[in-house]
Amino acid sequence: VLVVEGTLIAVAVLVLLGHSLIRLRHERKLQEHLVVAEAAAMATLEGGRPSRVDLNPLRSLPVSTRVEVFRGLNTAMRGVNKDSVGTLANQLGVVDRARQLCRSRFWWRRLLGARLLTKLGVGEDAVPALLDDPVAEVRAQVAEWAADHPSPELIERLLNLLNDPETLPRFSVQDSLLRMGNAVIPALDRYIASHSDDDNEAALVVAIGLADSRFLGSAALLCKADHPQTRALAGTLLGAIGGEQAVNLLLELLDDPSAHVRAAAARSLGKLGHWPAASRVGQLLRDATWTVRREAGLALRGLGSPGLLVLRRFLRDDDQFAADMAQQVLDLPDTPSRALAQ
Amino acid sequence: MDLRHVLVFFDWVIFAYFLLINSFYALLLISASWSMRRHLLTMAHESSWRVLGSEVAPVVSVLAPAFNEGSTIAESVRALITLHYPNLEVVLVNDGSTDNTLDVLKREFELVAIHPIYRHDVDSQPVNGLYKSRVNPELVVVDKRNGGKADSLNAGLNVATGDLICAIDADTLIEPDALLRMVRPFLLRDDVVAAGGTIRVANACEVSDGRVIRPRVPKRPLAGIQVVEYLRAFLFGRLGWNSLGGNLIISGAFGLFRREAMIAAGGYVHDTVGEDMELVAELRRRGIMQKGPHRVDFVPDPVAWTEVPESVAVLGRQRDRWHRGLTDVLWRYRGLFLNYRFGALGLVVYPYFLLVELLSPIVEALGLLSVVLSIALGAINMTFAVLFFLVAYGYGLLLSLFALLLEQLSFRRYPRLMDRALLLLWALAESFGYRQLTVWWRLRGVARFIGKRTDWGEMTRRGFSSPEDLSQIGPRPARSNQLRNP
Numbered sequence: 123v124l125v126v127e128g129t130l131i132a133v134a135v136l137v138l139l140g141h142s143l144i145r146l147r148h149e150r151k152l153q154e155h156l157v158v159a160e161a162a163a164m165a166t167l168e169g170g171r172p173s174r175v176d177l178n179p180l181r182s183l184p185v186s187t188r189v190e191v192f193r194g195l196n197t198a199m200r201g202v203n204k205d206s207v208g209t210l211a212n213q214l215g216v217v218d219r220a221r222q223l224c225r226s227r228f229w230w231r232r233l234l235g236a237r238l239l240t241k242l243g244v245g246e247d248a249v250p251a252l253l254d255d256p257v258a259e260v261r262a263q264v265a266e267w268a269a270d271h272p273s274p275e276l277i278e279r280l281l282n283l284l285n286d287p288e289t290l291p292r293f294s295v296q297d298s299l300l301r302m303g304n305a306v307i308p309a310l311d312r313y314i315a316s317h318s319d320d321d322n323e324a325a326l327v328v329a330i331g332l333a334d335s336r337f338l339g340s341a342a343l344l345c346k347a348d349h350p351q352t353r354a355l356a357g358t359l360l361g362a363i364g365g366e367q368a369v370n371l372l373l374e375l376l377d378d379p380s381a382h383v384r385a386a387a388a389r390s391l392g393k394l395g396h397w398p399a400a401s402r403v404g405q406l407l408r409d410a411t412w413t414v415r416r417e418a419g420l421a422l423r424g425l426g427s428p429g430l431l432v433l434r435r436f437l438r439d440d441d442q443f444a445a446d447m448a449q450q451v452l453d454l455p456d457t458p459s460r461a462l463a464q
Numbered sequence: 465m466d467l468r469h470v471l472v473f474f475d476w477v478i479f480a481y482f483l484l485i486n487s488f489y490a491l492l493l494i495s496a497s498w499s500m501r502r503h504l505l506t507m508a509h510e511s512s513w514r515v516l517g518s519e520v521a522p523v524v525s526v527l528a529p530a531f532n533e534g535s536t537i538a539e540s541v542r543a544l545i546t547l548h549y550p551n552l553e554v555v556l557v558n559d560g561s562t563d564n565t566l567d568v569l570k571r572e573f574e575l576v577a578i579h580p581i582y583r584h585d586v587d588s589q590p591v592n593g594l595y596k597s598r599v600n601p602e603l604v605v606v607d608k609r610n611g612g613k614a615d616s617l618n619a620g621l622n623v624a625t626g627d628l629i630c631a632i633d634a635d636t637l638i639e640p641d642a643l644l645r646m647v648r649p650f651l652l653r654d655d656v657v658a659a660g661g662t663i664r665v666a667n668a669c670e671v672s673d674g675r676v677i678r679p680r681v682p683k684r685p686l687a688g689i690q691v692v693e694y695l696r697a698f699l700f701g702r703l704g705w706n707s708l709g710g711n712l713i714i715s716g717a718f719g720l721f722r723r724e725a726m727i728a729a730g731g732y733v734h735d736t737v738g739e740d741m742e743l744v745a746e747l748r749r750r751g752i753m754q755k756g757p758h759r760v761d762f763v764p765d766p767v768a769w770t771e772v773p774e775s776v777a778v779l780g781r782q783r784d785r786w787h788r789g790l791t792d793v794l795w796r797y798r799g800l801f802l803n804y805r806f807g808a809l810g811l812v813v814y815p816y817f818l819l820v821e822l823l824s825p826i827v828e829a830l831g832l833l834s835v836v837l838s839i840a841l842g843a844i845n846m847t848f849a850v851l852f853f854l855v856a857y858g859y860g861l862l863l864s865l866f867a868l869l870l871e872q873l874s875f876r877r878y879p880r881l882m883d884r885a886l887l888l889l890w891a892l893a894e895s896f897g898y899r900q901l902t903v904w905w906r907l908r909g910v911a912r913f914i915g916k917r918t919d920w921g922e923m924t925r926r927g928f929s930s931p932e933d934l935s936q937i938g939p940r941p942a943r944s945n946q947l948r949n950p
Contacts, residue, residue: 123855124851124854124855124858127855127858127859127862128858130862131858131861131862131865134862134865134866134869135865135888137869138865138868138869138872138884138888139884139885139888141869141872141873142872142881142884143881145872145876146879146881230505230506230508233505233506233508234508234509237508237509237510237511238509241509241511258652259506266511288652288653289650289651289652289653289654290651290652293518293520293651296520297518297519297520300518300519300520327520331519331520412583446579446581447581449579449581450578450579450580450581450594452579453576453577453578453579454576454578454596455574455576455578455596455597455598456598
């Protein structure tokens with residue numbers, strides 16, 4: 123046992139030291155390649171074509187190293203610049219390698235392929251097929267890729283993933299749909315209208331972010347949903363949309379039996395700055411639930427002078443909870459952004 | 465049966481225990497390697513900036529208790545409010561400081577007093593004042609009567625509004641992207657109730673503006689050995705539990721929790737020195753009982769840095785307190801032991817913490833005594849005893865080396881060859897004196913638990929070094945309860 127243990131210790135020490143040295147050498151070399159790749163990328167971005175001489179050092183590298191070099195390039199670029207980097211990656215065989223990875227039977231390779239193609243902004247022929255991948259991380263990555271490729275077909279497929287059993291793909295899909303913006307609205311509205319209350323929570327979060335008046339009909343219907351969380355989200359959506367009909371519905375929601383819904387309705391009215399509702403919202407300062415009182419106070423503050431008047435009136439209210447909340451909200455400092463807005 | 469036979473029998477019991485715990489360590493090591501591989505494959509090329517720009521990221525409230533931190537508090541708070549995370553709230557709790565902590569905060573962040581009402585979800589000492597910042601709307605300051613760290617966290621919990629609560633020590637140095645990494649388990653699974661990350665040793669590192677800018681391995685043995693110890697505890701100890709039934713400890717220096725679950729659990733309890741572990745145990749127990757979220761995940765990414773004791777006396781008090789805390793929590797939750805209703809928690813995790821973490825110093829001490837006696841009485845062969853000790857300590861060294869290897873193959877936070885050589889040196893040195901001292905301190909912890917001691921013991925810190933003042937490090941006092949269990 124001692125001999126085996128001693129051997130293992132010796133091997134571990136050797137691996138530790140050996141790996142350190144190899145890694146240092148590798149990183150130094152990679153840095154050199156990265157400088158060449160950046161020069162080539164810059165030449166491409168400036169409108170010219172990188173010369174063969176520029177690209178030769180990169181072509182001579184193994185594909186895996188070329189992939190690694192492209193990881194190091196700034197991937198925050200968008201539009202024409204991103205296309206140019208994609209072209210360069212294509213010339214160097216990186217895109218082909220990423221496509222191959224997307225077809226691998228190992229999930230981590232498919233994930234790597236999808237991530238590379240996301241960074242390079244290409245891959246229409248390889249990535250969408252992975253939307254049905256059995257691994258959640260891969261599906262989430264494809265959703266991320268899709269944000270830059272908002273085709274009607276992809277949007278429909280993403281919407282079907284809003285109720286993915288795993289959390290990560292749901293998060294990624296919501297995020298991508300929000301990033302896609304206007305292109306999503308008609309399909310999302312149809313989706314909300316055709317699904318039951320419980321299945322609509324993730325879709326409503328996206329609709330709130332998109333804040334488009336085309337969701338008004340769906341939001342009005344969902345204000346009467348059985349599930350309180352759905353009604354609360356519908357109330358928030360109405361606050362994002364605005365308009366007379368939305369305000370009327372929100373006033374009805376102020377009397378909802380669920381505290382979540384009342385709080386959301388008050389918040390929405392404050393956000394809309396609908397000052398005629400100040401008195402109604404003020405009544406919620408006497409609500410039994412802290413969250414509702416808090417949201418009502420903040421909403422009144424959002425209503426400007428009429429809301430502040432109501433808050434001051436409540437300072438002398440018989441209900442100590444209401445008076446306390448009014449006092450706290452009145453004490454809140456004006457932040458620089460708020461002061462500028464005023 | 466004479467004494468010799470008794471001793472031989474006892475030595476065999478010790479030997480069986482040795483085999484059992486080392487088999488479990490091997491299992492943890494395999495599990496940690498597997499989890500690390502999966503984590504690295506998943507994280508390869510991932511852009512965490514995606515979450516940063518997302519409107520749908522959950523709101524995180526960072527709770528930072530502070531006691532007499534006037535000299536560093538402004539820097540610490542600035543580091544917190546500039547963390548890379550989209551929906552962030554920082555709740556700084558001034559735990560009855562007697563220095564100028566509150567004045568510094570008022571001046572630096574233009575605090576405005578607001579009417580001090582808050583939701584009373586969990587118990588805490590009375591709040592003297594609530595403040596909002598005029599320049600940083602995400603900052604809330606709670607000024608309260610002194611009550612210790614657990615009490616401060618409870619006060620912060622009452623005021624926080626985030627879906628997720630990040631509990632830290634005010635002087636923990638947090639990586640800028642720590643929250644982006646830590647929130648991941650909550651985005652991955654619905655059943656995660658808490659997540660912990662790797663805490664690293666900040667001694668000897670270069671620190672600037674509340675951030676570690678150049679990680680270094682300390683040249684002083686006591687701090688250096690603790691670097692190895694922390695790497696082993698986190699990278700193979702905690703990570704290994706991810707696939708073996710989940711963790712029972714999250715470091716108090718940095719942990720992320722679901723707020724609703726924390727409130728349902730009653731927040732932190734005040735009458736224990738192991739409040740971090742107690743909270744995790746309660747979250748898991750309650751989650752399983754109520755069929756709610758109960759998974760506790762560990763993220764191997766280095767997310768925070770903490771200063772470790774550099775004096776034997778302070779370190780001894782810290783380890784004694786940790787072991788008292790462990791003993792207390794295991795006693796409080798004794799109903800979990802081998803209770804099949806709690807699944808892996810009752811059948812694997814709890815027995816491990818009881819038989820290995822709690823009892824190992826007792827068994828190790830008794831084993832040493834018994835072997836010495838056996839040799840004296842000629843009950844066992846001297847050569848066998850020496851070989852046994854070599855195997856036992858060699859195995860400990862092997863585990864440390866694997867932890868170093870895991871670090872090197874994953875995060876490589878110590879890129880200099882000099883630092884890696886130092887790590888090797890401290891791994892080798894650990895078995896000579898340090899390990900025996902930790903056995904003694906842990907035994908003292910058990911004894912003091914039995915004697916019902918509940919004090920934290922005084923702790924002192926050296927303070928962090930910036931690139932400018934590396935040569936001018938002076939001692940600074942610290943609150944008594946900030947050195948956390950890894």
